[in-house]
Amino acid sequence: MPTFYQLSKESALTQLHSSVTGLTTEAVAIAQTTFGSNTLQAAKQKSKLSILLSQFTDVMIIILLLAAVISFFVGEHTDAYVILAIILGNAWMGYSQEYNAAKSVRLLQEMAPPFAMVLRNNIPGKIEATLIVPGDIILLEAGDIVPADARLLEIHALKTDEASLTGESNAVEKTTDPIDKENLVAGDQQNMVFKGTIVSNGTAKAMVTAIGMQTELGKIAGLLDSADQKTPLQKRLAVFSKQLAIVVVVICAIVFGIGLWRGEPTFQMFLTSLSLAVAALPEALPAVITIALAQGARRMVLQKALMRKLPAVETLGSVTYICSDKTGTLTQNKMTVEKLEALPDKKDLLLDNMLLNNEVRFSVDEGLLGDATETALVKYALDNGHSKEETDKTFPFLAKLPFDSNRMRMSTLYAHDGKWILFVKGAPVKIIEVLSTTYKNEITPWVDKNEAWAKDGMRVLFFAYKLFDEKPENVTAEIEKDLDFLGMTALIDPPREEVINAIKECNTAGIKTVMITGDQALTATAIAIRLGMVAADHQGVKTGADLETLSPEALSEIVTQTSVYARVTPAQKLAIVKTLQTNGEFVAMTGDGVNDAPSLQQADIGVAMGITGTDVSKEAADMILLDDNFTTIVKAILEGRRIYENIRKFILYVLSCNLSEILTIFLAPLLGFAIPLLPIHILWINLVTDGLPGLALVGEPAEKDIMNRPPRNTKESLFAGGIVQRIVLTAAVITIASIFTQWWAVQQGYNLKTQHTMVFTTLCFVQLANALSVRSDTHSILSVGVFTNKAIWGSILLTIGLQLAILYIPWLQTIFKTTALEWKAMSTILIITAASLLCIELLKLLLKKPVRKPG
Numbered sequence: 001m002p003t004f005y006q007l008s009k010e011s012a013l014t015q016l017h018s019s020v021t022g023l024t025t026e027a028v029a030i031a032q033t034t035f036g037s038n039t040l041q042a043a044k045q046k047s048k049l050s051i052l053l054s055q056f057t058d059v060m061i062i063i064l065l066l067a068a069v070i071s072f073f074v075g076e077h078t079d080a081y082v083i084l085a086i087i088l089g090n091a092w093m094g095y096s097q098e099y100n101a102a103k104s105v106r107l108l109q110e111m112a113p114p115f116a117m118v119l120r121n122n123i124p125g126k127i128e129a130t131l132i133v134p135g136d137i138i139l140l141e142a143g144d145i146v147p148a149d150a151r152l153l154e155i156h157a158l159k160t161d162e163a164s165l166t167g168e169s170n171a172v173e174k175t176t177d178p179i180d181k182e183n184l185v186a187g188d189q190q191n192m193v194f195k196g197t198i199v200s201n202g203t204a205k206a207m208v209t210a211i212g213m214q215t216e217l218g219k220i221a222g223l224l225d226s227a228d229q230k231t232p233l234q235k236r237l238a239v240f241s242k243q244l245a246i247v248v249v250v251i252c253a254i255v256f257g258i259g260l261w262r263g264e265p266t267f268q269m270f271l272t273s274l275s276l277a278v279a280a281l282p283e284a285l286p287a288v289i290t291i292a293l294a295q296g297a298r299r300m301v302l303q304k305a306l307m308r309k310l311p312a313v314e315t316l317g318s319v320t321y322i323c324s325d326k327t328g329t330l331t332q333n334k335m336t337v338e339k340l341e342a343l344p345d346k347k348d349l350l351l352d353n354m355l356l357n358n359e360v361r362f363s364v365d366e367g368l369l370g371d372a373t374e375t376a377l378v379k380y381a382l383d384n385g386h387s388k389e390e391t392d393k394t395f396p397f398l399a400k401l402p403f404d405s406n407r408m409r410m411s412t413l414y415a416h417d418g419k420w421i422l423f424v425k426g427a428p429v430k431i432i433e434v435l436s437t438t439y440k441n442e443i444t445p446w447v448d449k450n451e452a453w454a455k456d457g458m459r460v461l462f463f464a465y466k467l468f469d470e471k472p473e474n475v476t477a478e479i480e481k482d483l484d485f486l487g488m489t490a491l492i493d494p495p496r497e498e499v500i501n502a503i504k505e506c507n508t509a510g511i512k513t514v515m516i517t518g519d520q521a522l523t524a525t526a527i528a529i530r531l532g533m534v535a536a537d538h539q540g541v542k543t544g545a546d547l548e549t550l551s552p553e554a555l556s557e558i559v560t561q562t563s564v565y566a567r568v569t570p571a572q573k574l575a576i577v578k579t580l581q582t583n584g585e586f587v588a589m590t591g592d593g594v595n596d597a598p599s600l601q602q603a604d605i606g607v608a609m610g611i612t613g614t615d616v617s618k619e620a621a622d623m624i625l626l627d628d629n630f631t632t633i634v635k636a637i638l639e640g641r642r643i644y645e646n647i648r649k650f651i652l653y654v655l656s657c658n659l660s661e662i663l664t665i666f667l668a669p670l671l672g673f674a675i676p677l678l679p680i681h682i683l684w685i686n687l688v689t690d691g692l693p694g695l696a697l698v699g700e701p702a703e704k705d706i707m708n709r710p711p712r713n714t715k716e717s718l719f720a721g722g723i724v725q726r727i728v729l730t731a732a733v734i735t736i737a738s739i740f741t742q743w744w745a746v747q748q749g750y751n752l753k754t755q756h757t758m759v760f761t762t763l764c765f766v767q768l769a770n771a772l773s774v775r776s777d778t779h780s781i782l783s784v785g786v787f788t789n790k791a792i793w794g795s796i797l798l799t800i801g802l803q804l805a806i807l808y809i810p811w812l813q814t815i816f817k818t819t820a821l822e823w824k825a826m827s828t829i830l831i832i833t834a835a836s837l838l839c840i841e842l843l844k845l846l847l848k849k850p851v852r853k854p855g
Helices: 009-015 025-035 048-054 060-074 078-110 217-225 233-263 266-280 285-302 312-318 347-356 374-381 389-392 426-435 437-441 444-455 497-508 521-532 542-547 552-558 568-584 592-604 615-620 630-670 679-687 692-699 724-749 752-773 790-808 809-817 823-847
Strands: 117-122 123-128 137-141 148-159 198-210 305-307 319-322 334-340 362-365 367-370 397-401 409-418 419-426 458-468 484-492 511-517 564-566 586-591 605-608 623-625
Touching: 009 148, 048 630, 123 374, 137 148, 137 367, 137 564, 148 312, 217 568, 217 592, 285 305, 285 312, 285 630, 285 692, 305 630, 312 605, 312 630, 312 823, 319 568, 334 374, 334 458, 347 374, 347 389, 347 484, 362 692, 367 374, 374 484, 409 511, 419 426, 419 542, 426 444, 426 458, 426 605, 444 458, 444 484, 444 521, 484 521, 497 511, 497 521, 497 630, 511 521, 521 564, 542 564, 542 568, 552 724, 568 586, 568 692, 586 592, 586 630, 592 605, 592 615, 605 615, 605 823, 630 679, 630 692, 630 724, 679 692, 679 752, 679 790, 679 809, 692 752, 724 823, 752 790, 752 823, 790 809
Parallel strands: 319 511, 319 586, 511 564, 586 605, 605 623
Antiparallel strands: 117 123, 117 137, 137 198, 148 198, 305 623, 334 484, 362 367, 397 409, 409 419, 419 458, 458 484
16 A cells, blocks of 8 residues: 555545645544644553562672672671661662663653644644544644645645754655555655654645654654663673672582681581671672772763763673764765865856855854755855955846745846856756756756766855846746756765774774764765775665565574664664674664664663754663764774773672682681681771772773774673683682791791781781782783872772881781781781792783784
């Protein structure tokens, strides 16, 4: 069955039982019962309580809750309070983000106009837009927001701004003629207007064809009702939490079993096992991750990238595909005259035509206002020495023939030197039609040039004029004939120069860039070639019409080979993103219009434009580009990779330290020594020695080769890349250092308190040395720059100062059950610390793996 844009006006009216005089009161009542209200339906929302409770279902949170209970049970109340504070802080952040997620659809609803002019019973009247029904005749004029999708019946110089649907800022000229093509996207249905778009010029009468959720805007609202995507970090932490839970249970069981085997008191071994469980859990991990993401978000703001959802900061580091809108992101969003050619001695007259023959308004505050193409023509004329004031004096304005979609020309009449001159501009084929015979015979080279420029994706306009000895009586389309040719211009929204290098950097980083635009295929391809996204002879652009006929299996194959998509619908954008994700890709999607909101929400990282973006697109996105610049995405990806690497460094650091504490407590009695650490020592190490340097590690600068590595596999474990080996072997070094210290203390005849103090201090100092080593996975301490992370040195000096205070201030000695160490004991600890650092660095060198290059 033909769609409304394919039908004639009469057939469209017949199909909905309407007429040019509008519906009757009875017909309206029936239609309201049949079709309902002209409103957008919001997705069903979860209650506040269910959202809040869902924050406590994560495995890591459950483990931490268990750790808090255990801490209270063994008397470590401070540790328990810290854990609970971390849990509550993370729960509140998650609750706030999820509760605000429904704003996208609410903002879509706000785009609907509250009132509309409707013709019913042949009487025009203003009614609430929610009461409009299919078949209603609506009356539109410049400035109106279209209240529903409608088939145009009568128009006068009508243009609409459909950027919210198509993403393209050019005003769309409308027609009333039927279009004999199938599967046209909304942007190509020139005899239709759509809900939420704006009438930028002219007037119209149209018949409503769809309301509410059946409109193009409604379909987008329906697409927005999808589940949020989990970030790679959230997925990895879920796996990590389960693995850690298993390890902790096994360790506790082994320690408890060995204790019973050795004849230790059952209750004492139970408390010891619980203490080890607390020591094993990195309770600072959620806080460290939150701090890392928050710091990254602050740094991104300085780079003009605003993160709306904190977990998405790290998500950027996993991106394998960037699906980018063209206009304003890859291009300057500013139409520019790139080429101009005039007949000999006619350039000045051509510039006069460009400056005068338009509907551009001059504003002192806002500059040139009007259609992007016309403002570009005016700016070019002004930049080439023509003054608006002087030109107006030379050519006093008399009359205007506005552009319309049938003539595809615009003409303005002026007085000039005792004669009258008509300036004309328009589509090349339409200008050729009205040239004088002389110029028609000489136009072939200009036609060839037009074709060449058009193939380069530029919009070409021809210019002509006609002199009259007598003033025309009637300024109608009839006077547009026997014109003299002036010349031609080519306009384009030029690519951003800095984007070229950004795309090269993406290629180096193993990230594929894809253009998805509502613009024409030729223009999209030309821009992609200029940016280096595709080769100069690229022929693989896919249009919305091409995608319409593809099966899901065929689309799955196409998306791996396509870099440029043109004239696509919101549903097709969404399908492209989903298909890439099904193929295992991790997708960043940019957009600014309402049409982009579903794919922004579906994408693993949705990126909205801060300058040109609609509120709907911003609410659906994870990140907002404050400068609408593609290069900002690349900077953000680097930051995302940096954050993830720093979180891994913290995990390596804290788990190797925690494991060394467990091994020290576990092995020392087996080797015949006394228990080397007291519970308060474990608590101090967990909160201070692990915590302060760990927090400093999240601010570690990005390593120099970080963008020469491929994106991380989203299925990759947090322990991938040999990190388990590093944890175990580093923990072994720290454990050997601690037990050797206790052995040496025994050999020197030190008492038990001194032994405890020496082991406690050795663990503290060697773990601080470990913090220096883990600053890089692959490079030595010296090669990463000793003082590039001042925070790590600050935390180390602070921790050493606090440790010395515990050893040498009497009232702290009482609290922490320590004693002052003589220089011989302290120097031994320092030598052991230096030797341990050397061993850890040698392990890093031996375990180093070659960096995998992208591609």
